[in-house]
Amino acid sequence: MINVMGLTGRMGSPAGRGIRSMIQWVAAGTAMAAGPLAPVFAESFELPGSVPSVMVEQQAPITADQLSSGLTASSLADSFTVATCTDSCTSCGDGGCRCDGGGDPPGFFQKLCGIHDKTGACWVGRADALILWRNAPPDRLLVQTGDDFASPVLDANQLDSTAAAGPRVSLIRRDKCSGNAWEATYLRAANFRSQRYLPYSDEFAYALAPPGIYGNNDSQPFEEGSVNLGSRLQSFEFNRLIAEGQRLRWLAGFRWVEWQENFSLLDSNSQLGITDLYETDTINSLYGGQIGAELLVLTLPWLRVDSVVKAGAYYNNAVQKSVYSTNEVPSSPYSVRVGDSPASCGFIGEVGMTGAIPITSCLDFRFGYFALWLSGIAQPTQQLSGQQLVPNDVESGSLATNGGVVVQGVTLGLEGRW
Numbered sequence: 001m002i003n004v005m006g007l008t009g010r011m012g013s014p015a016g017r018g019i020r021s022m023i024q025w026v027a028a029g030t031a032m033a034a035g036p037l038a039p040v041f042a043e044s045f046e047l048p049g050s051v052p053s054v055m056v057e058q059q060a061p062i063t064a065d066q067l068s069s070g071l072t073a074s075s076l077a078d079s080f081t082v083a084t085c086t087d088s089c090t091s092c093g094d095g096g097c098r099c100d101g102g103g104d105p106p107g108f109f110q111k112l113c114g115i116h117d118k119t120g121a122c123w124v125g126r127a128d129a130l131i132l133w134r135n136a137p138p139d140r141l142l143v144q145t146g147d148d149f150a151s152p153v154l155d156a157n158q159l160d161s162t163a164a165a166g167p168r169v170s171l172i173r174r175d176k177c178s179g180n181a182w183e184a185t186y187l188r189a190a191n192f193r194s195q196r197y198l199p200y201s202d203e204f205a206y207a208l209a210p211p212g213i214y215g216n217n218d219s220q221p222f223e224e225g226s227v228n229l230g231s232r233l234q235s236f237e238f239n240r241l242i243a244e245g246q247r248l249r250w251l252a253g254f255r256w257v258e259w260q261e262n263f264s265l266l267d268s269n270s271q272l273g274i275t276d277l278y279e280t281d282t283i284n285s286l287y288g289g290q291i292g293a294e295l296l297v298l299t300l301p302w303l304r305v306d307s308v309v310k311a312g313a314y315y316n317n318a319v320q321k322s323v324y325s326t327n328e329v330p331s332s333p334y335s336v337r338v339g340d341s342p343a344s345c346g347f348i349g350e351v352g353m354t355g356a357i358p359i360t361s362c363l364d365f366r367f368g369y370f371a372l373w374l375s376g377i378a379q380p381t382q383q384l385s386g387q388q389l390v391p392n393d394v395e396s397g398s399l400a401t402n403g404g405v406v407v408q409g410v411t412l413g414l415e416g417r418w
Contacts, residue, residue: 122174122175122417123173123174123417123418124170124171124172124173124174124415124417125171125415125416125417126168126170126171126172126366126416127168127413127414128168128366128412129168129413130166130189130409130411131163131165131409131410131411132164132166132189132233132370132407133161133164133192133408133409134161134164134192134405135160135406136156136157136158136160136161136194137157137229137379137381137403138156138379138402138403138404139156140156140381140384141156142154142155142156142213142227143207143208143225143227143265144206144207144208144209144218145204145205145206145207146204146205146218147204147205153198153206154198154227156381159229161192161194161229161231162192162193162194163409164189164190164193166188166189166190166233167187168186168411168413169185169186169187170184171185180240180242180243180249181241181243181249182238182240182241183237183239183241184236185235185236185237185239186234187234187235188234188235189234189407190232190233191230192230192231192232193230194228194230195226195228195229196226196227198226198227198267199224200224201223202223205222205223205269206222206224207222208220213265213278213324213384214322214324214384214387215387215388215390216390220269221269222267222268222269222274222276223270223271224268225267226265227263227264227265228262228264229262229263229380230262231259231261231262231405233259233260234257234258235257235372237253237254237256237290238253239251239253240252240253247295247296248294248296249293250291250293251290251292251293251308251310252290253289254287254288254289254290255286255287255288255289255290255312255314255348257285257314257348257374258283258284258285258286259377259405260281260282260283260284261282261379262280262281262380263279263281263380263381263384264278264279264280265277273327274326275327276324276325277323277324277325277326278323278324278384279322279325280320280322280384280387281321282318282319282320282377282380282383283319283320284316284318284343284346284401285316285317286314286316286317286346286377287314287317288312288314288315288348290311290312290348291311291312292308292309292310292350293308294307294308297353303355303356303357304355304356305354305355305356306354307351307352308350308351309349309350309351310348310349311347311349311350313346313347314345314347314376315342315345316342316344316345316377316378317340317341317342317343318339318340318343318344318399318401319338319339319340320339320378320380320383320399321335321336322336322383322384322387322397323335323389324389326391328391329391329392331391332391334389334390334391334395336387336388336389336395337397338397340399340401343378344376344401345376346374347374348373348375349372350370350371350372351370351371352368352370353368353369354366354367354368354369355368356415359414362416362417362418363415363417364414364415364416365413365414366411366412366414366415367410367411367413369409370409371406371407372406372407373405373407374404374406375403376402376403376404377401377404377405379403379405381403383397383398383399
């Protein structure tokens with residue numbers, strides 16, 4: 001055995017220095033045989049209150065306040081999307097977190113916004129519900145009393161309608177969400193209805209007011225009756241809009257409008273056992289060009305107000321059909337149909353004002369006022385004097401296009417952008 005204590009005490013001697021060199025050489029050889037030293041890892045740690053990781057598309061400058069409080073979609077511009085990952089998520093995707101292929105996918109309108117952001121295109125879709133009223137037809141006395149005084153009972157200008165409802169849908173393609181645009185719009189409103197009942201009277205009889213209806217006059221009194229006037233409207237237009245700054249767009253395009261009306265008067269005389277029915281239908285199909293302008297009236301953080309004015313001259317393809325039926329003569333009914341193309345040059349004007357309240361960045365609630373004016377059209381009550389439908393006589397007829405109507409009301413709907 002080696003006396004270590006003895007060696008230790010004599011390390012400073014020549015023999016001690018030799019023994020020390022030999023020990024160092026043996027230690028170095030042992031370390032080389034054992035291989036390279038293993039790396040040393042620090043313990044993992046996490047700073048308290050660290051900010052969750054985020055992914056930002058189309059990177060924009062981020063302030064120190066945003067980094068300290070975390071990013072939210074509402075704190076950034078609408079031009080890009082922000083999604084925040086929670087501890088249970090493994091990655092971030094458009095519109096929300098992705099957890100191994102699961103998680104909440106982006107909603108429909110968020111997807112549309114994403115398409116808009118990536119492509120730079122701007123499509124606008126509008127869907128409105130129309131609640132409209134029409135004004136009464138022009139003056140034309142229909143019924144008077146059958147006594148010697150011949151007092152007026154019912155005039156066509158008393159046939160105001162109840163409200164009618166219908167849809168209006170629009171698709172608009174704007175250039176980079178501003179400036180010039182293409183627009184297509186369809187609207188329909190049906191079942192404008194006006195009804196007047198002439199109650200039974202045993203004191204005096206009713207009679208047709210001069211000059212009568214279809215040549216039938218006040219020599220045919222009756223005891224009670226009813227009058228109906230129904231109408232409907234539909235329209236399609238395709239317009240080009242040219243921007244004049246950021247608030248004004250000029251408009252020019254093509255439009256088709258159809259206005260249809262039906263009039264009927266039913267009377268009965270129980271003493272004579274006679275029933276008469278007078279019916280006239282008119283259809284106006286108007287085709288033409290229009291010009292106008294759209295103006296952005298007001299812009300607030302919570303409200304946008306737009307207005308529109310349109311007007312144009314139209315080719316009117318008009319038709320009227322009149323029928324007289326009576327149980328007094330077995331050979332009835334008697335009818336005549338008259339059409340003309342073009343029957344006249346019609347005029348159509350439109351005004352509107354709409355407010356939009358944002359629901360999301362891509363969806364607005366719309367409300368407003370709408371009015372449409374048509375002139376130079378055929379209306380049933382204007383045809384009653386031009387037809388000759390008398391029993392045992394030759395039928396004849398004509399077409400009058402001197403009528404006009406105003407349709408107006410409120411609109412409620414939604415506007416989506418993508």
